[in-house]
Amino acid sequence: GAVVSQHPSRVICKSGTSVKIECRSLDFQATTMFWYRQFPKQSLMLMATSNEGSKATYEQGVEKDKFLINHASLTLSTLTVTSAHPEDSSFYICSARVWTREETQYFGPGTRLLVL
């Protein structure tokens, strides 16, 4: 099946710094990618929908100026957590949407962010 990678797999940073997370579709093109966040013991929550060549669509309650999304190519979307704070520590997972006979989303392995 299709493979989605994320880099880095885990990152530790100091409060106030910015962190960039990459999501790549390795063997297919994806015009749409999604970013999810998962806090401990909780389920995944959609943060934003990333569309190649256009602005991302953010879910209610997600600050677009804090979580910058760039989808510059059909195989790469990036999420930048700006001025990260400890409460941003979470597991961030991306997915890429593929249309064959039907719609399928393939999920990346996730990025663990710890902000000190």
Added chain:
Amino acid sequence: KQEVTQIPAALSVPEGENLVLNCSFTDSAIYNLQWFRQDPGKGLTSLLLIQSSQREQTSGRLNASLDKSSGRSTLYIAASQPGDSATYLCAVKSTGNQFYFGTGTSLTVIP
């Protein structure tokens, strides 16, 4: 807004036992339902995808059913193995873009 609930939150069974995980959702206007497996600190592995027009899907020891009218899905695991230990997530895709995830069932299979 779609709400997805999974029961039980945690389950511990001896190896070899058959088990059922439950998922319920509040809005029956869904596009599809998917079961995922998540190992600790890892991403999601898709197990089974059921389209809204389907009633069940099978893969190996796994069987997932969907009753859209009642807002329910079950994941049946036959002859459980220690390697099945993981968190199982149910996700419903409504007619928009969004997947709505349940909080998962943490399964432990005891050797």
